[in-house]
Amino acid sequence: xxxxxxxASLIHDIDKKHLVLLRDGRTLIGxxxxxxxxxxxxxxxxxxxxxxxxxYGDIPRGIFVVRGENVVLLGEIDLEKExxxxxxxxxxxxxxxxxxxxxxxxxxxxxLKMQALKERGLSVPRADTxxxx
Amino acid sequence: xxxxxxxxDEDEDAFQGLGEEDEDIDQFNDDTFGAGAVxxxxxxxxxxxxxxxxxPVANREQDGPSGEDSDLLGEPEDTLxxxxxxxxIDSELEDPAIMQAVQTKVPTQQPGGLNSSIWDSSAVxxxxxxxxxxxxxxxxxxxxxxxxxxxPQTREEERDPSERALPRRSSSPVIGxxxxxxxxxxxxxxxxxxxxxxxxxxxxxPVHIRATMPQRYPAPYGxxxxxxxxxxxxxxxxLGHPFPHSVSPVLTHLQRAQLLGGAQAGRMSPSQFARVSGxxxxxxxxxxxxxxxxxxxxxxxPASGFRAFxxxxxxxxxxxxxxxxxxxxxxxxxxxxxxxxxxxxLHPQHRRLLHQRQQQSRNQHRSLNGSVGDRGxxxxxQQERKDPYANLMLQREKDWVSKIQMMQLQSTDPYLDDYxxxxxxxxxxxxxxxxxxxxxxxxxxxxxxxxxxxxxxxxTYKPVQFEGxxxxxxxxxxxxxxxxIDAVVTSRSEDDETKEKQVxxxxxxxxxxxxxxxxxxxxxxxYERRYLLSLEGERPAxxxxxxxxxxxxxxxxxxKAPGQDRPSDxxxxxxxxxxxxxxxxxxxxxxxxxxxxxxxxxxTARNLPFLIKKDAQDEVLxxxxxxxxxxxxxxxLGTVTSLVQQLTNxxxxxTASAPTNLHLTAVLQNKFGLSLLYLVLSRGEELQSSxxxxxxMQDNQWTELMLMATRELLxxxxxxxxxxxxxxxxxxxxxxxxxxxxxxxLLETKL
Numbered sequence: 020x021x022x023x024x025x026x027a028s029l030i031h032d033i034d035k036k037h038l039v040l041l042r043d044g045r046t047l048i049g050x051x052x053x054x055x056x057x058x059x060x061x062x063x064x065x066x067x068x069x070x071x072x073x074x075y076g077d078i079p080r081g082i083f084v085v086r087g088e089n090v091v092l093l094g095e096i097d098l099e100k101e102x103x104x105x106x107x108x109x110x111x112x113x114x115x116x117x118x119x120x121x122x123x124x125x126x127x128x129x130x131l132k133m134q135a136l137k138e139r140g141l142s143v144p145r146a147d148t149x150x151x152x
Numbered sequence: 153x154x155x156x157x158x159x160x161d162e163d164e165d166a167f168q169g170l171g172e173e174d175e176d177i178d179q180f181n182d183d184t185f186g187a188g189a190v191x192x193x194x195x196x197x198x199x200x201x202x203x204x205x206x207x208p209v210a211n212r213e214q215d216g217p218s219g220e221d222s223d224l225l226g227e228p229e230d231t232l233x234x235x236x237x238x239x240x241i242d243s244e245l246e247d248p249a250i251m252q253a254v255q256t257k258v259p260t261q262q263p264g265g266l267n268s269s270i271w272d273s274s275a276v277x278x279x280x281x282x283x284x285x286x287x288x289x290x291x292x293x294x295x296x297x298x299x300x301x302x303x304p305q306t307r308e309e310e311r312d313p314s315e316r317a318l319p320r321r322s323s324s325p326v327i328g329x330x331x332x333x334x335x336x337x338x339x340x341x342x343x344x345x346x347x348x349x350x351x352x353x354x355x356x357x358p359v360h361i362r363a364t365m366p367q368r369y370p371a372p373y374g375x376x377x378x379x380x381x382x383x384x385x386x387x388x389x390x391l392g393h394p395f396p397h398s399v400s401p402v403l404t405h406l407q408r409a410q411l412l413g414g415a416q417a418g419r420m421s422p423s424q425f426a427r428v429s430g431x432x433x434x435x436x437x438x439x440x441x442x443x444x445x446x447x448x449x450x451x452x453x454p455a456s457g458f459r460a461f462x463x464x465x466x467x468x469x470x471x472x473x474x475x476x477x478x479x480x481x482x483x484x485x486x487x488x489x490x491x492x493x494x495x496x497x498l499h500p501q502h503r504r505l506l507h508q509r510q511q512q513s514r515n516q517h518r519s520l521n522g523s524v525g526d527r528g529x530x531x532x533x534q535q536e537r538k539d540p541y542a543n544l545m546l547q548r549e550k551d552w553v554s555k556i557q558m559m560q561l562q563s564t565d566p567y568l569d570d571y572x573x574x575x576x577x578x579x580x581x582x583x584x585x586x587x588x589x590x591x592x593x594x595x596x597x598x599x600x601x602x603x604x605x606x607x608x609x610x611x612t613y614k615p616v617q618f619e620g621x622x623x624x625x626x627x628x629x630x631x632x633x634x635x636x637i638d639a640v641v642t643s644r645s646e647d648d649e650t651k652e653k654q655v656x657x658x659x660x661x662x663x664x665x666x667x668x669x670x671x672x673x674x675x676x677x678x679y680e681r682r683y684l685l686s687l688e689g690e691r692p693a694x695x696x697x698x699x700x701x702x703x704x705x706x707x708x709x710x711x712k713a714p715g716q717d718r719p720s721d722x723x724x725x726x727x728x729x730x731x732x733x734x735x736x737x738x739x740x741x742x743x744x745x746x747x748x749x750x751x752x753x754x755x756t757a758r759n760l761p762f763l764i765k766k767d768a769q770d771e772v773l774x775x776x777x778x779x780x781x782x783x784x785x786x787x788x789l790g791t792v793t794s795l796v797q798q799l800t801n802x803x804x805x806x807t808a809s810a811p812t813n814l815h816l817t818a819v820l821q822n823k824f825g826l827s828l829l830y831l832v833l834s835r836g837e838e839l840q841s842s843x844x845x846x847x848x849m850q851d852n853q854w855t856e857l858m859l860m861a862t863r864e865l866l867x868x869x870x871x872x873x874x875x876x877x878x879x880x881x882x883x884x885x886x887x888x889x890x891x892x893x894x895x896x897x898l899l900e901t902k903l
Contacts, residue, residue, distance in 0.1 A: 024558065024560070026557060027558070030553060053549070
């Protein structure tokens with residue numbers, strides 16, 4: 020299976036549906052229309068998919084232009100298998116609500132953790148540059 | 153005619169004055185940059201535009217003033233090139249970078265007017281697009297955008313669209329800009345297709361635009377400047393985007409800078425244009441001052457253009473101008489011929505290339521169904537059954553991206569450029585071949601597609617020399633960088649040096665020797681591969697070279713012998729004291745002849761305690777064991793005997809006190825020493841046992857040595873003995889010849 024070096028391998032993925040995971044944790048699904056040597060992507064009919072637990076919700080976004088450095092990974096979606104998922108799709112409002120709840124829970128646990136560490140005299144410096152995913 | 157001198161208000165007088173300057177300058181620009189367009193298209197375009205505008209386009213006679221101006225102003229440009237070429241001694245410049253530079257000057261004709269072009273709103277449009285689109289506009293002229301809008305406004309003024317093209321930039325590279333490669337590598341091929349313009353796309357009337365001030369201009373210039381600023385969009389550098397296909401960065405630094413010219417995004421999107429529809433002009437972001445700088449450099453004052461914009465005295469007629477955007481606007485279906493990208497700032501050669509490609513692409517686009525127009529949803533591409541948006545990325549663009557990636561892999565000597573990769577894949581292939589499974593044929597990633605090997609060209613760039621110039625040339629390029637310093641090595645006199653310095657120098661000398669020998673070694677090791685690759689006729693030569701190098705290596709190791717004998721091991725010892733030196737010796741040994749190798753061995757053995765002491769920290773000596781054992785394998789008994797002698801330093805001189813044999817002790821207490829000793833003894837034993845003749849038995853020296861050696865071995869406490877790397881099995885039998893059973897048992901336990 021010969022492959023092209025570098026980002027040229029994305030050429031074969033053009034016009035196919037892809038799932039793209041970004042560094043800030045977002046998941047985008049769209050048709051890859053164009054790319055370049057930096058692996059900047061142009062996604063068409065993009066949908067931002069939010070996953071919480073077993074549920075997910077799609078927010079239609081339109082056209083996305085993603086700077087290559089922000090992409091963690093991307094992969095082609097098999098259209099036949101796409102619907103073959105145990106996950107349950109819900110409405111946008113619901114998923115956003117779920118996400119909020121999840122964020123809250125996470126924050127609280129984080130807070131507790133920091134507290135515990137502080138009591139013990141330890142600290143974990145916040146690395147702001149860490150990718151969210 | 154500096155910017156500061158330009159009037160800030162719409163004073164008629166001032167304008168008049170400007171107008172005059174304008175004329176001069178415009179003329180200048182026309183002739184140097186306007187006329188002599190490469191293609192003829194502009195003429196048709198011009199005519200069409202003239203019809204459109206319904207007014208006399210050119211007020212001025214081109215010929216008269218232009219004639220004289222061309223002499224004045226055009227000349228510097230023209231003759232400079234000629235002068236340069238005359239000056240250059242070696243005209244067969246192989247340096248592409250320099251070639252470009254030289255050629256630049258020659259054709260000075262550039263299409264498109266300059267003055268007014270800056271002022272036109274086309275630039276605005278470009279500018280507007282900037283933030284909205286990540287990619288720059290293709291070479292299709294922004295003028296196309298601007299024109300319709302401008303028409304109503306510029307009714308009174310000259311409206312030769314040719315002026316709208318931006319002047320050629322001659323300014324220095326943009327300071328603080330991203331690496332000047334923006335154009336060459338990063339740019340997708342420009343798509344010549346003309347976008348469809350809506351009125352909406354066009355920028356709002358310039359007068360209403362409040363652009364932010366470019367740093368360069370004084371505040372009052374403010375609003376008046378806006379049209380200028382509009383024009384000073386980081387546009388056209390990208391317009392003329394180069395390298396449609398060949399991404400060869402042949403431009404000089406300066407040219408690249410010019411091309412970059414204030415471009416914000418260093419990348420062009422070929423087909424960006426087509427998607428612009430619907431783009432609405434928004435207030436301008438700040439103008440790129442650099443363009444203005446460039447312009448100033450060309451003796452074009454913004455005011456003149458400004459003036460032109462405001463339509464006071466008619467601007468100089470520019471016979472050539474970018475194809476009328478208006479016509480194109482009117483018919484949404486763009487006519488490629490009308491498009492004349494604003495390429496004035498480009499290098500002529502570049503522009504030529506560009507236009508050629510545009511021609512090609514025009515053909516391509518004509519064949520595409522509605523490719524240039526609005527892409528959204530109206531395309532029906534038969535190939536993609538249900539996907540109307542397919543093939544937004546043209547094949548050309550795809551090729552361009554892959555070309556970039558491929559270019560990086562080009563190599564004339566893969567073994568040199570990518571040694572580890574090559575070796576790794578060789579290993580993999582061997583493994584795969586060895587497996588003989590052949591189940592799946594090429595497994596997964598068999599090979600990457602790599603560009604074919606470029607022919608090995610010897611490029612010797614002779615730096616350009618100018619006749620009559622003193623000192624070093626000022627023209628330096630990426631291929632022949634200028635020599636900055638004439639560093640001369642001066643050796644210090646012996647007297648001044650202190651002892652420490654001498655020691656240090658000596659060490660440095662040794663290090664240098666090691667390095668030189670190492671390169672020889674690497675070459676020699678590489679010969680096998682080269683041998684396979686070379687032709688029959690070359691092989692003897694290769695072999696000869698190899699031999700010579702081996703000799704050199706040996707000489708380096710041992711130091712050049714003054715006489716026949718090698719009186720001192722000093723040189724060798726110096727090398728052996730250094731960790732790298734030891735490894736070097738280990739690697740060289742296989743290449744040396746038996747005598748040479750034996751010599752090395754002897755020297756090592758002779759000085760072993762010293763070496764052991766020096767090696768205490770590095771502990772690298774054991775690496776020598778393997779090559780030594782190989783060498784030993786070929787040694788005759790005589791040598792072996794002397795080796796043992798050296799190793800054990802037996803018999804000692806009579807005067808030395810018997811109890812302590814420091815040499816031997818040191819040897820025995822060191823892992824390497826002991827192992828080596830064992831190896832030697834074992835070899836001797838081998839010889840003895842294999843060679844059944846009594847010759848060995850008669851070798852008194854050997855026998856004596858063995859006797860003494862065993863005695864010493866017995867004497868030394870077991871705890872002091874080092875742990876050898878390996879204990880040869882035939883030692884016992886060896887000793888059994890010389891000692892009785894009791895002692896033998898003792899020895900056995902010790903071992």
